[in-house]
Amino acid sequence: AQTVTQSQPEMSVQEAETVTLSCTYDTSESDYYLFWYKQPPSRQMILVIRQEAYKQQNATENRFSVNFQKAAKSFSLKISDSQLGDAAMYFCAYRTYNTDKLIFGTGTRLQVFP
């Protein structure tokens, strides 16, 4: 069974600084998608960034980028120039081509200090 592990329950960063959130996953599949979702206090789940496993190039979306290491089964999220609005829970998620299930990690709570 596929699992997603986020080993950092909480992280903090100062405004304008850079922070990296960790995610590892366990799978025997070769084709899959990886996602980072943000959940602010409003509870809304917001897609931050996605990565297709067959792509070697790391995905980027403005201040957000990932470090995808397929062999190590690692998918970390880097937030550059952190802003107060980045404070939220961040969830790493995994989806295979074959099982159609979207599996989430336990989340990392990010605090941003001025």
Add this chain to the structure above:
Amino acid sequence: NAGVTQTPKFRILKIGQSMTLQCTQDMNHNYMYWYRQDPGMGLKLIYYSVGAGITDKGEVPNGYNVSRSTTEDFPLRLELAAPSQTSVYFCASSFSRGVNTEAFFGQGTRLTVV
């Protein structure tokens, strides 16, 4: 564009009561999901559906039932509510395999069983 709509937003149930959480989407997605999120935890998959008439169990299906008679609707039924079912419930939908595999989420239903 309404996206994914869940009702109700809040509900208090007594032990042993039953209820249905409603979920509807207007994006013509064929995949739909139900998750529960316990305090400070990640999302656990309860049930999912890959199309009308097709449903399958996720990680934590006990105590719940689902049906998918139309593409748009995916209600979640709780029979004989128990305190362990106190949680926030999220419905989500997505297209099937392909480039647009992002899952869109509803606003969640906070359920308390007393």
